Amino acid sequence: MTQEERLTGERIAALQERAWARAWQHAQARSPFYREHLRGVGGAAQTPIPLKEIARVPTIDKSVLSGNSDAFLCVPPERVVDIVSTSGSTGKPLVYMLTEADLRRLALNEHYSFRCAGLTGSDTVLLAVTLDRCFIAGMAYFMGLRRLGCAIVRAGPATPMLSLEMLHRVRITVVVGVPSSLLLLGEKLAEAGLDPARPGVRKLICIGEPIRNPDFSLNRAGELLERQWQARVYSTYGNTELAASLCECDAGRGGHLHPELLYVEVLDEAGRPVPDGQVGELTATTFGVEAMPLIRYRTGDFAAIYREPCSCGRLTLRLGPIVGRASQKLKLKGTTVFPAALRAVLDSFPEISAYVIMARLTASGADAVEVRFACHGDGNGARRALRERFQGAVKAVPEITLAAPAEIEALQMPEGARKRRHFVDLRQPASPPA
Numbered sequence: 322m323t324q325e326e327r328l329t330g331e332r333i334a335a336l337q338e339r340a341w342a343r344a345w346q347h348a349q350a351r352s353p354f355y356r357e358h359l360r361g362v363g364g365a366a367q368t369p370i371p372l373k374e375i376a377r378v379p380t381i382d383k384s385v386l387s388g389n390s391d392a393f394l395c396v397p398p399e400r401v402v403d404i405v406s407t408s409g410s411t412g413k414p415l416v417y418m419l420t421e422a423d424l425r426r427l428a429l430n431e432h433y434s435f436r437c438a439g440l441t442g443s444d445t446v447l448l449a450v451t452l453d454r455c456f457i458a459g460m461a462y463f464m465g466l467r468r469l470g471c472a473i474v475r476a477g478p479a480t481p482m483l484s485l486e487m488l489h490r491v492r493i494t495v496v497v498g499v500p501s502s503l504l505l506l507g508e509k510l511a512e513a514g515l516d517p518a519r520p521g522v523r524k525l526i527c528i529g530e531p532i533r534n535p536d537f538s539l540n541r542a543g544e545l546l547e548r549q550w551q552a553r554v555y556s557t558y559g560n561t562e563l564a565a566s567l568c569e570c571d572a573g574r575g576g577h578l579h580p581e582l583l584y585v586e587v588l589d590e591a592g593r594p595v596p597d598g599q600v601g602e603l604t605a606t607t608f609g610v611e612a613m614p615l616i617r618y619r620t621g622d623f624a625a626i627y628r629e630p631c632s633c634g635r636l637t638l639r640l641g642p643i644v645g646r647a648s649q650k651l652k653l654k655g656t657t658v659f660p661a662a663l664r665a666v667l668d669s670f671p672e673i674s675a676y677v678i679m680a681r682l683t684a685s686g687a688d689a690v691e692v693r694f695a696c697h698g699d700g701n702g703a704r705r706a707l708r709e710r711f712q713g714a715v716k717a718v719p720e721i722t723l724a725a726p727a728e729i730e731a732l733q734m735p736e737g738a739r740k741r742r743h744f745v746d747l748r749q750p751a752s753p754p755a
């Protein structure tokens with residue numbers, strides 16, 4: 322292990338305290354938003370509050386940041402060298418700006434992350450992710466891999482034939498991509514007569530979709546990928562506004578934090594910290610960011626954190642699998658549930674051939690959640706078993722309905738859909754066609 326991976330608890334705390342002081346001073350002095358926001362918190366501009374009192378700073382979320390990027394900008398606009406945007410699957414996409422130093426920080430972060438997954442300069446890495454379309458991730462991976470000294474094959478996500486060709490011709494050891502597209506790529510390889518396990522890829526770095534259940538066991542996608550490619554899967558979590566990622570080590574028990582780049586909290590709905598190991602909203606403070614530093618930013622992603630030492634020897638905090646986004650949160654008879662938790666239960670029944678989870682609003686404004694499933698064999702038996710498993714695993718039972726496979730197919734893939742849906746959210750009125 323390298324020096325920064327052997328950090329002791331004391332060293333981590335000292336690193337974070339120093340980085341926090343610099344982040345506070347920078348934001349207070351340069352950001353029009355934070356000058357106001359931190360005014361009522363106490364602690365003069367030059368004397369930051371201690372990190373252990375960070376909860377005195379009110380949290381902010383994407384709605385504050387989007388449409389208001391300029392108020393967060395801490396540098397003259399001519400210092401900005403790269404401008405990215407979030408995909409904006411929910412709400413307004415936001416604009417995030419980076420300076421040259423921010424790009425170097427991004428590269429350092431990914432260098433640490435890839436090294437955490439055991440990559441070295443001798444690896445040849447196929448990037449099956451996009452480097453354009455204003456995404457931060459592809460560029461970050463590219464820069465981090467370059468810093469690590471890897472050879473990079475920038476195939477992109479939408480070119481399976483090119484990936485196939487390159488897997489044939491170059492000895493690729495690692496593939497970075499979204500689990501569902503990596504599964505598709507594996508299928509394309511098989512169709513072309515090439516066993517995905519044959520090119521000798523050792524590792525799949527998985528982004529954007531979970532490959533593990535909350536208890537760190539592999540979910541169905543993770544299992545399928547390992548079987549298909551005969552390679553080890555690693556999950557990495559990244560967030561545009563944090564300009565950071567946390568990647569798993571060989572232990573596969575959460576993504577490791579790089580403590581000089583980020584401070585992480587997990588909060589409940591009232592903004593109180595939840596105990597380690599329990600799911601809450603990931604809230605983070607960026608360290609070392611020049612253009613748009615953020616303090617106590619609620620990411621909208623829900624996960625648990627773990628602080629006990631990892632079996633890999635690192636003592637840094639770990640972030641567990643993302644169990645859902647704020648927009649997907651369901652209130653099922655008073656219990657907060659994410660569709661992913663329901664899916665994990667459904668996926669554990671081999672006799673269930675297809676399913677869809679639907680959320681509606683009741684007349685009183687509560688969430689009504691229904692699971693429709695098709696199965697081989699005894700439907701009523703499966704329904705009883707499902708009830709029990711939901712009660713045990715998620716502490717709440719949705720309405721469970723047996724349906725014909727064709728009906729489920731129509732719900733999963735309505736006309737014109739490009740992606741199969743396992744969760745249909747009917748709680749928002751449909752937006753008028755553009």
Ligand SMILES: [Zn+2]
Nearest residue numbers: 570572631633
């Ligand atoms: Zn570890």
